[in-house]
Amino acid sequence: xxxxxxxxxxxxxxxxxxxxxxxxxxxxxxxxxxxxxxxxxxxxxxxxxxxxxxxxxxxxxxxxxxxxxxxxxxxxxxxxxxxxxxxxxxxxxxxxxxxxxxxxxxxxxxxxxxxxxxxxxxxxxxxxxxxxxxxxxxxxxxxxxxxxxxxxxxxxxxxxxxxxxxxxxxxxxxxxxxxxxxxxxxxxxxxxxxxxxxxxxxxxxx
Amino acid sequence: xxxxxxxxxxxxxxxxxxxxxxxxxxxxxxxxxxxxxxxxxxxxxxxxxxxxxxxxxxxxxxxxxxxxxxxxxxxxxxxxxxxxxxxxxxxxxxxxxxxxxxxxxxxxxxxxxxxxxxxxxxxxxxxxxxxxxxxxxxxxxxxxxxxxxxxxxxxxxxxxxxxxxxxxxxxxxxxxxxxxxxxxxxxxxxxxxxxxxxxxxxxxxxxxxxxxxxxxxxxxxxxxxxxxxxxxxxxxxxxxxxxxxxxxxxxxxxxxxxxxxxxxxxxxxxxxxxxxxxxxxxxxxxxxxxxxxxxxxxxxxxxxxxxxxxxxxxxxxxxxxxxxxxxxxxxxxxxxxxxxxxxxxxxxxxxxxxxxxxxxxxxxxxxxxxxxxxxxxxxxxxxxx
Numbered sequence: 352x353x354x355x356x357x358x359x360x361x362x363x364x365x366x367x368x369x370x371x372x373x374x375x376x377x378x379x380x381x382x383x384x385x386x387x388x389x390x391x392x393x394x395x396x397x398x399x400x401x402x403x404x405x406x407x408x409x410x411x412x413x414x415x416x417x418x419x420x421x422x423x424x425x426x427x428x429x430x431x432x433x434x435x436x437x438x439x440x441x442x443x444x445x446x447x448x449x450x451x452x453x454x455x456x457x458x459x460x461x462x463x464x465x466x467x468x469x470x471x472x473x474x475x476x477x478x479x480x481x482x483x484x485x486x487x488x489x490x491x492x493x494x495x496x497x498x499x500x501x502x503x504x505x506x507x508x509x510x511x512x513x514x515x516x517x518x519x520x521x522x523x524x525x526x527x528x529x530x531x532x533x534x535x536x537x538x539x540x541x542x543x544x545x546x547x548x549x550x551x552x553x554x555x556x557x
Numbered sequence: 558x559x560x561x562x563x564x565x566x567x568x569x570x571x572x573x574x575x576x577x578x579x580x581x582x583x584x585x586x587x588x589x590x591x592x593x594x595x596x597x598x599x600x601x602x603x604x605x606x607x608x609x610x611x612x613x614x615x616x617x618x619x620x621x622x623x624x625x626x627x628x629x630x631x632x633x634x635x636x637x638x639x640x641x642x643x644x645x646x647x648x649x650x651x652x653x654x655x656x657x658x659x660x661x662x663x664x665x666x667x668x669x670x671x672x673x674x675x676x677x678x679x680x681x682x683x684x685x686x687x688x689x690x691x692x693x694x695x696x697x698x699x700x701x702x703x704x705x706x707x708x709x710x711x712x713x714x715x716x717x718x719x720x721x722x723x724x725x726x727x728x729x730x731x732x733x734x735x736x737x738x739x740x741x742x743x744x745x746x747x748x749x750x751x752x753x754x755x756x757x758x759x760x761x762x763x764x765x766x767x768x769x770x771x772x773x774x775x776x777x778x779x780x781x782x783x784x785x786x787x788x789x790x791x792x793x794x795x796x797x798x799x800x801x802x803x804x805x806x807x808x809x810x811x812x813x814x815x816x817x818x819x820x821x822x823x824x825x826x827x828x829x830x831x832x833x834x835x836x837x838x839x840x841x842x843x844x845x846x847x848x849x850x851x852x853x854x855x856x857x858x859x860x861x862x863x864x865x866x867x868x869x870x871x872x873x874x875x876x877x878x879x880x881x882x883x884x885x886x887x888x889x890x891x892x893x894x895x896x897x898x899x900x901x902x903x904x905x906x907x908x909x910x911x912x913x914x915x916x917x918x919x920x921x922x923x924x925x926x927x928x929x930x931x932x933x934x935x936x937x938x939x940x941x942x
Contacts, residue, residue, distance in 0.1 A: 371902060392902075394899070394902075394904075394905075400908065400909065400910065400911065403906070403907075403908050404908065404925065404928055404929055406906070407876060407906045407908065407929055407932050407936075408931075408936065409932075409936065410937075410939075410940065412874065412904040412905055413906050413907075414892075414899065414905065414906060414907040415907050415908050415909045416892070416907070421892075421896075424892075424899075425896070426865075426900045429899075429900065430902075
């Protein structure tokens with residue numbers, strides 16, 4: 352098995368062994384497959400048929416669907432944790448999606464790119480064009496990322512949704528992760544909102 | 558033994574051609590309140606049952622299907638109806654799995670149905686045959702599976718009405734199967750589906766040769782009515798786009814419209830052909846009974862409409878397959894099942910396959926469906942060993 356993406360590894364570390372987990376946008380099932388080693392009872396939602404087939408073939412229980420439209424059909428509090436990795440910025444209604452995640456799972460583990468990352472800021476400032484970075488490598492007119500935000504913006508949204516941040520990790524440039532204090536994201540100009548490429552958060556309903 | 562009185566069989570199959578058959582003397586208690594005894598289940602098997610009897614897959618056929626899933630049909634001489642899915646090296650691999658397919662109760666290919674002789678009267682059952690349900694069909698299949706000495710099926714697989722039976726299996730006998738593959742189906746028949754079936758039934762019953770259901774006694778067959786029923790139903794099996802692509806407004810064997818009511822358009826003569834070839838192999842009363850069974854199907858009904866409660870604490874794993882252009886059992890109906898299973902945290906996968914072929918896609922060459930079913934069953938079988 353290939354190594355997990357850093358944000359997925361950080362999310363995996365947040366999941367307790369034996370937990371019942373829903374991975375929304377589970378891709379080819381790499382995280383769910385990894386979580387099997389922790390005896391996690393995993394389920395997935397995935398929009399791409401090819402990915403769903405890959406999951407089904409490897410014995411994962413995955414439903415073809417769309418986070419924007421299908422979460423409404425999931426009952427409340429069935430899962431110990433719901434995972435949304437690198438997807439919230441591509442949803443049509445991020446707040447609605449996050450509200451559903453907080454309803455469906457007792458914990459929500461979420462990773463997202465940071466549009467406040469200094470390279471992104473510098474790219475816009477110096478180039479005068481929509482930034483293209485290694486993690487956000489799309490032209491403005493072809494990007495699936497229609498709702499990009501900074502980590503500070505995201506913290507505001509968690510408050511808006513009535514969520515508490517249980518844990519927060521910065522995704523660093525070099526592929527490492529480091530624990531961060533959520534308060535440091537919304538106070539002052541320096542800190543992870545400027546230096547982190549992305550973030551990983553564990554949330555619960557307040 | 559005295560020779561039984563002879564009645565014209567609705568189809569021309571000599572009874573020896575229906576494959577294997579087993580007759581049960583213990584009555585089958587039916588949903589309608591009546592009991593059926595004795596009753597026969599005609600079936601076919603493919604592949605070999607392994608020593609611990611853990612490799613059996615039951616395939617449930619659709620409305621007008623039969624037990625000849627992977628071998629030549631005795632009447633039409635056509636290859637098995639799911640030869641693309643079932644056979645050596647196929648997604649449901651008969652080199653590996655022991656495949657069972659039974660003619661449904663109420664059918665006309667050897668299992669007890671309205672065309673068979675009622676032992677109480679010595680005459681064909683006709684409309685005296687009890688109204689059977691999807692659950693009754695499954696009860697009969699369960700008897701067959703037990704008769705074959707199998708306590709736990711590896712999987713139950715079916716499309717359309719066969720998918721309804723697969724769901725019913727999971728609901729009725731969750732401990733008797735490991736995996737369920739309902740394809741292009743629903744947990745209930747919709748108003749639109751019931752409406753189409755009623756049109757078909759009325760066409761049959763309006764045929765003077767139907768004779769109140771006693772056509773066998775009169776040596777007639779309501780072929781015209783049954784053909785119209787088949788024509789109407791066939792429209793629901795294909796998508797608007799598939800019809801348009803295949804036929805458009807093309808004329809059949811003529812350069813100009815005839816200004817008569819003979820079939821001018823290719824689609825008309827295609828439907829006529831569908832109707833005419835169907836009546837050679839299917840019994841009109843069976844068509845009435847089986848369509849009724851589908852109409853009555855509503856899995857959630859006895860759970861106050863809560864589909865999730867049907868599957869509460871279900872150890873089986875499910876793989877639900879839908880086709881985008883299926884308007885008879887649209888993806889949304891298939892997805893309802895997936896959501897109900899999700900709500901009780903059952904192990905469910907759902908795949909929506911892009912196809913322009915409509916409901917019949919499940920019988921056609923759909924590589925994505927094959928890949929899904931193959932992968933799912935392989936994994937279900939591997940987990941076991």
